[in-house]
Amino acid sequence: MTPDTIRPLFELTDDVVYMNCAAQGPAPKAAAEAGRRAVSRKSRPWEQERNGLSQEMARARELFAGFIGASGTDIALSTATSYAVAVAARNITLEPGQSVVVLESQFPSNLYAWQLLAERSGATMTVVPWPSDGDWTSAVLEHIGPETGLVTLPNVHWVDGGTLDLGPIADVAHAQGAAIFIDATQSIGVLPLDVARIDPDYVACSAYKWLLSPDQCGYLYVAPRRQHGEPVEHNHAARIGDGPMTLSPGYGRTFQPGAKRFDQGAADAMIHLPMAVTAMEQIAEWGVEAIASGIEPIVDRIADEAANRGWGVPPKPYRSPHFIGLTLPEPPMPDLAERLAADNVHVSLRSGRVRVAPYLFNRVEEVEILFAALDRYVRSAA
Structure with missing residues (x-):
């Protein structure tokens, strides 16, 4: 599995340096073709192929579950x-005086709802400061105590790829009786995550990044102990009707088994599901460990080139193998990403860092192109 064998599977021309998968993972050609067939299916819903949606939903659950060691249910x-x-x-209850542990600069989607819950419950927010040595795990452990009611974290910081070892964090959180929520959007599909080891209450993932899926595709692992909770919305597909909708309104008080009761309305997306399934099947075929080991040499080379210029990067023991944030000697120009894109080099600017997120299709030589472009706009501190 080399860039020369992987690149033809994507719509990438030789002049494009795409290192922005932490923002948007490109769909493989096979997934794009599945999407085109799905659009055709949508235009002819009277044909039998529409009847495959329930099987596609089940397959999507199974594939995602396989990446985290869970069951499709x-x-x-x-x-x-x-x-x-x-x-x-x-479904998580906080008591007055309890605290919610989050990271400094945590992604907004994994922050706002917890701020509101804490405010309504009389709880407080405990923000773990950015560790100067890059060791998020030790920093988080120092902030979990008897007052902790919820630990809600990523396992990879979205800004710079700094990692958290969720095993020991989970051990301490469980010992304090705290609930655990994990936002694994920036890792599932590249890094292993073992729910049997961590025993979280919930794991969330938006699939349009490292699962190479369309926008509006995502998954939520719900621990069995949480599967009798209340959904956010009450749609007909989440319940078992007392009678069939063909002969009755289809009303029912009994929820679908397992985590299905929490499915978002219109989860049976006719176009998105085939694309997501095809993409995840490709990832499963490659293997998560193989994907990480294939990307890591590129990230290490990026880190070396940045360090040679005096730019900051997370230390090797505390960074992910698949993307990295570069801290420049001075604040970057606000339109730096757009300037680089004009040179056909695609990265992101996140919280003042240049976030570089390559994939299996990137060649080592592209690192030289990336830094040649950066050198046109950023001074060296070395």
Whole structure:
């Protein structure tokens, strides 16, 4: 599995340096073709192919569950992490005086609902400051105590790829009786996550990044102990009707088993599901560990080139293998990403850092092109 074998599977021309998967993962050609077939299916809904939606939903659950060591029955279908957070916030109870542990500069979708829950519950927010040594795990552990009611974290910081070891964090959180919510949007599809080891209450993932899926595709793992909670919305597909809709209104008080009760309305997206399933099947075929090991040499080379210029990067022991944030010697020009894009080099600017997120299709030589473009707009501190 090399860039030369992977690149033809994507719509990438030789002049494009795309290192922005933390913002938007490109759909493989096979997934795009599945989407075109799905659009055709949408234009002819009277044909039998529409009847495959329920099987596609089940397959999507199974594939996502396979990436985290769960069962398909534990997975709800959502469109965004913010929806998954809303489900969890509906079902997690905080007491006055308890605290919610979050990271400094945590992604907004995994912050706003918890701020509101804390305010309504008389709880407080505990913000873990950015560690100067890059060791988020130790920093978080220092902020979990008897007052902690909820630990809601990513396992990779979205700004610069700094990692958290959720195993020991979960051990301490469980010992304090705290609930655990994980936003794994920036890792699932590239890094393993073992729910049996961590035993979280919820794990959310928006799939349009590292799962190479369309926008409005997402998943929510719901621990079995949480599967009798209340959904955010009450749609007909989440319940078992007392009678068939063909002969009755289809009303019913009994929820679907497992996590299905938390499915977002219109989860049976006729166009999105085939694309998401095809993309995840490709990822499963490559293997998560192989994907990470394939990207890591590119990230390491990026880190070396940045360090040679005196730019800051997360230390190797505390950074992810698949993307990295570069801290420049002075604040970057606001339109730096647009200037680079004009040079056909695609990265993101996030919270003052240049976030570079390559994939298996990137060649080592592209790192030189990236830094040649950066050098036109950023001075060296070395």
